[in-house]
Amino acid sequence: MTTTLEKTFSPPRKPRVAVTPALRKKGRQARALVLPALIFSIVITQIPFLVTIYFSLLNWNQLRPSEIKFAWFDNYKVVFTGPDFLPSLISTVIITGSSVVLSLLLGLFFAILLDRKFFGQGLARTLMITPFLVMPAAAALIWKWSLLDVNVGMINFALKLFGVPAVAWNTDFPVLTIIMMLTWQYTPFMMLILLAGLQSQSREVLEAASVDGAGPWRTFQFMTLPHLRQYIEIATLLGSIMLLQAFDPIAIMTKGTGGSKTLSYLLYERAFIGLDVGQAAAFGVVTVVVTIAVASIALRTLFKVFIDGGER
Amino acid sequence: MRKTRGTLITTLTWFLVALFFFPIGWMVFTSLKSEGDAASIPPKFLATLNFDQYAIVFDRGMGSYLMNSFTASIGSTLLVLLLAIPAAYALSIRPIKSVKDVLFFFISTRFLPAAASILPVFFILKALGALDNITALGLLYAAMNLPIAVWMMRSFYNEVPMEIVEAAQVDGASLRVELTRVVLPILLPGIAAVALICFIFSWNEYFLATLLTTFQARTTPPFLASFVDGRGQFLAVLSAASTLAVLPVIIAGWVAQKQLVRGLAMGAVK
Numbered sequence: 001m002t003t004t005l006e007k008t009f010s011p012p013r014k015p016r017v018a019v020t021p022a023l024r025k026k027g028r029q030a031r032a033l034v035l036p037a038l039i040f041s042i043v044i045t046q047i048p049f050l051v052t053i054y055f056s057l058l059n060w061n062q063l064r065p066s067e068i069k070f071a072w073f074d075n076y077k078v079v080f081t082g083p084d085f086l087p088s089l090i091s092t093v094i095i096t097g098s099s100v101v102l103s104l105l106l107g108l109f110f111a112i113l114l115d116r117k118f119f120g121q122g123l124a125r126t127l128m129i130t131p132f133l134v135m136p137a138a139a140a141l142i143w144k145w146s147l148l149d150v151n152v153g154m155i156n157f158a159l160k161l162f163g164v165p166a167v168a169w170n171t172d173f174p175v176l177t178i179i180m181m182l183t184w185q186y187t188p189f190m191m192l193i194l195l196a197g198l199q200s201q202s203r204e205v206l207e208a209a210s211v212d213g214a215g216p217w218r219t220f221q222f223m224t225l226p227h228l229r230q231y232i233e234i235a236t237l238l239g240s241i242m243l244l245q246a247f248d249p250i251a252i253m254t255k256g257t258g259g260s261k262t263l264s265y266l267l268y269e270r271a272f273i274g275l276d277v278g279q280a281a282a283f284g285v286v287t288v289v290v291t292i293a294v295a296s297i298a299l300r301t302l303f304k305v306f307i308d309g310g311e312r
Numbered sequence: 313m314r315k316t317r318g319t320l321i322t323t324l325t326w327f328l329v330a331l332f333f334f335p336i337g338w339m340v341f342t343s344l345k346s347e348g349d350a351a352s353i354p355p356k357f358l359a360t361l362n363f364d365q366y367a368i369v370f371d372r373g374m375g376s377y378l379m380n381s382f383t384a385s386i387g388s389t390l391l392v393l394l395l396a397i398p399a400a401y402a403l404s405i406r407p408i409k410s411v412k413d414v415l416f417f418f419i420s421t422r423f424l425p426a427a428a429s430i431l432p433v434f435f436i437l438k439a440l441g442a443l444d445n446i447t448a449l450g451l452l453y454a455a456m457n458l459p460i461a462v463w464m465m466r467s468f469y470n471e472v473p474m475e476i477v478e479a480a481q482v483d484g485a486s487l488r489v490e491l492t493r494v495v496l497p498i499l500l501p502g503i504a505a506v507a508l509i510c511f512i513f514s515w516n517e518y519f520l521a522t523l524l525t526t527f528q529a530r531t532t533p534p535f536l537a538s539f540v541d542g543r544g545q546f547l548a549v550l551s552a553a554s555t556l557a558v559l560p561v562i563i564a565g566w567v568a569q570k571q572l573v574r575g576l577a578m579g580a581v582k
Contacts, residue, residue: 029487030402037399044455045421051432118322127333133565135516137533138554142339248518267427284428295423
């Protein structure tokens with residue numbers, strides 16, 4: 001039924017040809033093929049992180065660059081006893097979590113709507129994916145100044161038509177503003193993946209179900225949803241990876257005010273607005289540890305879906 | 313009865329799609345107005361349209377920022393392809409022993425918040441005199457996109473029929489011939505998908521660009537914010553700059569929708 005999925009998710013392939021010395025040589029060559037990518041990735045992503053760990057053990061204020069000395073774990077004490085880390089962690093969970101859930105639900109809704117044959121289906125789909133393509137910085141600026149502005153914003157104009165007074169979205173509801181913006185950008189992403197899932201369903205099986213007297217809701221519940229499960233998992237995982245690191249709308253729209261200071265914004269603020277390098281690095285290290293801890297659960301699922309073939 | 317219901321659902325679908333597309337349509341519309349019309353309350357749905365704002369945008373030097381964006385995006389995409397095509401080959405067609413470890417390593421680097429290692433990157437680039445340098449930015453983008461590219465490429469390789477590869481091996485083809493003559497031609501659509509995704513992510517990147525460049529190597533995303541200033545009206549000119557900034561990616565995405573879907577799902581869907 002889903003040959004493509006099974007093929008892409010299949011475990012590493014084993015060559016069926018007998019192993020000859022020539023093949024063994026090719027095995028060595030194969031290892032040489034992966035090395036450049038590995039080394040490049042290690043040099044650019046891992047070495048800076050090791051340096052971050054080193055920085056986190058220093059007492060280093062940029063105002064007094066001559067007084068750098070070892071502070072051991074003092075900076076970590078600040079992270080865990082200070083007032084910044086926990087609220088930021090909570091903000092990250094709230095903003096990422098609600099954006100993922102909302103865009104997934106909306107994406108599913110749109111996928112179902114666009115799966116039907118109707119007038120202008122192709123155009124509707126094309127228009128619908130556009131928000132995901134828009135540069136986040138541009139989207140944030142347009143939303144902030146052109147749509148959500150108290151005076152000239154189009155959304156406030158529309159609200160006024162219904163008798164609702166103007167709302168200062170960016171300052172009064174920063175968290176909601178960010179979630180709204182991210183949901184708008186990521187609904188198309190979720191929709192695309194779920195739509196691909198819907199379209200890979202076998203029409204005959206669905207028709208057979210309908211001939212057998214299954215109503216549309218029962219067909220959806222017992223056939224479509226189980227079929228979509230893998231697609232939902234992929235969409236959720238990849239969406240979460242991207243949304244977790246969302247930075248642009250926060251930097252542009254709210255600057256981390258009113259509970260919208262996610263970990264990635266907190267790290268930025270510590271590193272480039274605060275002057276304490278050691279402390280900023282400690283915040284970074286703790287964030288990475290927390291992220292990896294959460295991500296390892298996600299990674300395990302990712303591997304189950306992509307590499308081990310997944311359970312059906 | 314059934315037909316009216318169908319029409320109703322179609323109307324609802326189109327209404328919701330229009331709602332989702334509205335911010336983009338409104339941005340383009342605003343970019344063609346004068347500043348006065350753009351900021352009028354109630355909003356003007358009819359106005360004289362012209363390209364004046366675009367002239368202003370280019371006067372403020374947007375051309376060179378767009379060029380920087382192209383350089384960083386295309387350069388980093390080429391580098392990613394150069395690294396990912398062979399690497400993924402060794403993870404699929406001729407799997408090395410530690411396939412899983414390597415894949416795990418790559419994807420875990422994608423989970424690292426860029427903000428966590430930005431300080432060392434900043435200091436290292438500063439020491440090398442490579443701040444505000446488009447090559448340095450391109451290299452960072454390549455590292456940022458490499459994990460996704462490797463995963464995507466691997467899933468495309470997995471779809472190459474093994475019989476073809478085996479036939480080439482029996483014929484005694486060298487690894488190079490096997491890769492360039494036998495496998496790559498089948499892979500071209502997949503490579504296009506990888507390239508498109510890498511280009512999009514690099515083009516839209518804001519965080520590194522805003523922190524590591526100032527003027528010479530400034531790319532489009534951080535430049536856009538400079539249109540927001542306290543003096544007077546800026547909605548129309550901001551919309552014009554934003555429209556120009558999002559255009560390349562939107563056109564590429566529209567043209568290559570199919571590749572886009574496969575790419576975004578890391579090759580998991582067709």
